[in-house]
Amino acid sequence: MTSACDDNTLIFYHVVGIDPDEESGFINAVTRLPQILVRPPLGVEIQVRPLPTQAYGVVESIASGCSLPEGISDARFELLDVPGCRTFIVTACRNDHPLAQLARKGNPKAVWGATCGRFALVYNLGNPYGVWHEALHLLRAQDCYTADDDGPTCELQNCIMQYAATHETVGDWPFLCAPNCDRVRRFVRGIAP
Numbered sequence: 001m002t003s004a005c006d007d008n009t010l011i012f013y014h015v016v017g018i019d020p021d022e023e024s025g026f027i028n029a030v031t032r033l034p035q036i037l038v039r040p041p042l043g044v045e046i047q048v049r050p051l052p053t054q055a056y057g058v059v060e061s062i063a064s065g066c067s068l069p070e071g072i073s074d075a076r077f078e079l080l081d082v083p084g085c086r087t088f089i090v091t092a093c094r095n096d097h098p099l100a101q102l103a104r105k106g107n108p109k110a111v112w113g114a115t116c117g118r119f120a121l122v123y124n125l126g127n128p129y130g131v132w133h134e135a136l137h138l139l140r141a142q143d144c145y146t147a148d149d150d151g152p153t154c155e156l157q158n159c160i161m162q163y164a165a166t167h168e169t170v171g172d173w174p175f176l177c178a179p180n181c182d183r184v185r186r187f188v189r190g191i192a193p
């Protein structure tokens with residue numbers, strides 16, 4: 001990758017083995033994310049771009065080296081490095097795809113998607129909130145639900161980091177609680193690693 005990065009945070013998106021309708025829903029969700037996150041109360045700038053075709057093989061390599069929840073070596077991302085930029089990948093696949101099966105094996109609670117270091121996988125296609133939830137994990141947002149009963153652990157009733165986020169439970173922006181806004185802001189602005 002030689003093109004420069006205007007912002008510090010760049011998310012590549014990519015799909016494997018999904019039909020065109022599902023693909024356009026996913027791409028619509030992921031490309032709306034920068035417009036959402038730039039608004040108050042969060043106010044951060046990120047970029048999203050399609051994953052260059054020559055890098056498709058990297059995803060397989062990253063995903064197969066991904067052992068949730070430990071994460072993966074950053075070395076696998078070297079091929080995707082863009083000068084001046086922190087790079088991430090969000091990949092969409094079907095629920096029964098081997099990558100989705102691998103993610104659930106690592107974390108049985110990951111019913112819709114999973115994040116592993118700088119790589120996120122989403123397989124609840126048709127739900128933009130699932131895409132945004134996983135992408136926000138890449139930007140350091142943490143889950144807002146308890147491990148035992150999935151109950152909320154933050155005060156924002158429609159927080160997207162609560163369990164199984166949907167249009168019904170989350171609705172319109174703003175939908176990220178103050179502690180997570182703080183984490184994401186500090187990360188994207190380079191204050192926190």
Ligand SMILES: [Zn+2]
Binds near residue numbers: 142
């Ligand atoms: Zn989560």
Ligand SMILES: [Zn+2]
Binds near residue numbers: 161
């Ligand atoms: Zn929250």
